[in-house]
Structure formats: C-alpha cells, structure tokens
Amino acid sequence: MVTKTPRPSRSSGSEAYDLLLEAIDSGALPAGTRLREAELAERFRISRTPVREALKRLEAQGLVLHEPHHGAVVASLDYGQMAELYHMREVLEGTAAGLAATHATATEVEILREMVERDRGLLADPAALAATNRAFHRQIRLSARNRFLNATLENMRISLALLAGTTLAVPKRGAESVEEHAAIMAAIEARDAAGAEAAARRHIRNAFKVRIGLEHGGG
Structure with a gap:
C-alpha cells in the first residue's frame, strides 16, 4: 500500500499572515531570509495563494521587501x-x-x-x-x-x-x-x-x- 504525502491544507490569507509574522517575530525567519512562496507553503502546510496574500500584507507593513535578483526577503532595521x-x-x-x-x-x-x-x-x-x-x-x-x-x-x-x-x-x-x-x-x-x-x-x-x-x- 502506497502512503500518500499529506497535501498542504488550504488556509486564509489572515492565517498565513499570522504564521509568517510569528515566524519573523520568533526569529525562525530572521532578517535577510529569502521568502519563496512554494517553500513557505510547504513549510507551513498551506497553499500558495494565502502565502502570496500574506507576503503582500507584510510588505505593506514594511516587514518584507523586494531585493533585486533575490525577490522577497525579511526586512531589517538599520x-x-x-x-x-x-x-x-x-x-x-x-x-x-x-x-x-x-x-x-x-x-x-x-x-x-x-x-x-x-x-x-x-x-x-x-x-x-x-x-x-x-x-x-x-x-x-x-x-x-x-x-x-x-x-x-x-x-x-x-x-x-x-x-x-x-x-x-x-x-x-x-x-x-x-x-x-x-x-x-x-x-x-x-x-x-x-x-x-x-x-x-x-x-x-x-x-x-x-x-x-x-x-x-x-x-
């Protein structure tokens, strides 16, 4: 019998936002970390659409920024x-x-x-x-x-x-x-x-x- 790998569960953008914010706040995603939608969706067992929504919200709040040739990364404070x-x-x-x-x-x-x-x-x-x-x-x-x-x-x-x-x-x-x-x-x-x-x-x-x-x- 073949065991199927559980698929990432669906989640709202708000839930994905809370997960990402907690990861940044706890240091699990430190400043400079590259944020790839697919990797985050797999890591938190959620689908990519709410991850995308959460990243946009975090970007609007200044916690995520886009760097040339790197894409979305966790921001840092000078x-x-x-x-x-x-x-x-x-x-x-x-x-x-x-x-x-x-x-x-x-x-x-x-x-x-x-x-x-x-x-x-x-x-x-x-x-x-x-x-x-x-x-x-x-x-x-x-x-x-x-x-x-x-x-x-x-x-x-x-x-x-x-x-x-x-x-x-x-x-x-x-x-x-x-x-x-x-x-x-x-x-x-x-x-x-x-x-x-x-x-x-x-x-x-x-x-x-x-x-x-x-x-x-x-x-």
Whole structure:
C-alpha cells in the first residue's frame, strides 16, 4: 500500500499572515531570509495563494521587501530606524501609561499587579517573559481607553518583530524590566499620571540601551 504525502491544507490569507509574522517575530525567519512562496507553503502546510496574500500584507507593513535578483526577503532595521522606533515607543508607551493612570479600573490595576507578580517567577525563562511582557504593555494600552493610540502601538509592535532576539535574555535585564513594570503599575494604581508616564518612558529608554548592546554584540 502506497502512503500518500499529506497535501498542504488550504488556509486564509489572515492565517498565513499570522504564521509568517510569528515566524519573523520568533526569529525562525530572521532578517535577510529569502521568502519563496512554494517553500513557505510547504513549510507551513498551506497553499500558495494565502502565502502570496500574506507576503503582500507584510510588505505593506514594511516587514518584507523586494531585493533585486533575490525577490522577497525579511526586512531589517538599520540603527537610525531602530532609534526612531524606540523614540516613538517611549513617547507613545509613556502616553498610554499616563492615560491608564486616569482611566484604568480597579480590576485592571489588579490584573497589572498580578502580571508583575507572575513575571517575577519567570526570570529564568526569557522567551516566556518576552510573551508576558507584551501582554503587560497591551493591558496598559487597553486601560488607556484611546482606540487610536492602541492601534498605533499595535502597528508599532509589528515593526518590533524585525528586532532579533529579546533584550530580556541579557543577564539581569529580565529582573530589571519586571521591577520597571512594577514601578509603572504602582504609579497607575496611585492615579499618578505624570509618574506613570515617566516610569514607562524610563522603561523604554532602558530597553533601548540594552538593544543597542545586543545589536553591537555586547551584553
């Protein structure tokens, strides 16, 4: 009896987009990787049409670009672009934290507190900490009650997928980051909008300093 190789399943462009974005974000498809439709379809067990749709969407967002003689590749950020990205993160994440100090409900503050406590137990697992770090920042954005700010920060998060690795894997950075989150949470709980914004901006500046070290091969 001949065993047939399973055919790639059909998938929507949205599902293919999520798969490719996750692969870029996790580093499975690092900057400079050549993106061939047929290979991606086989790799993710999906058909080529949704892969093509996903690549177009990623290109529109700046995560994929076309190089002469190479076709589609995963984009990369140069130093200037990275600095611009972190500068805007500092401004917008700070604004979100300040608004959260005004608008967050008691339940939302409790959720933030529980997130900080949980993360203190994840310091030995940078990958897990990176995932919960994103959840913490997302909760602050939602608590800010500004749909336009939330949408802008979500689009910025997509651009962050182009940065290789996580700064939380750098020795001591995970613990520092969690305590910075604790400071942001405490200011939000105290309804101190200025303090929350300052704490959030300081957190992003510190992350940028560590990112520069990573990009230059330092610690």
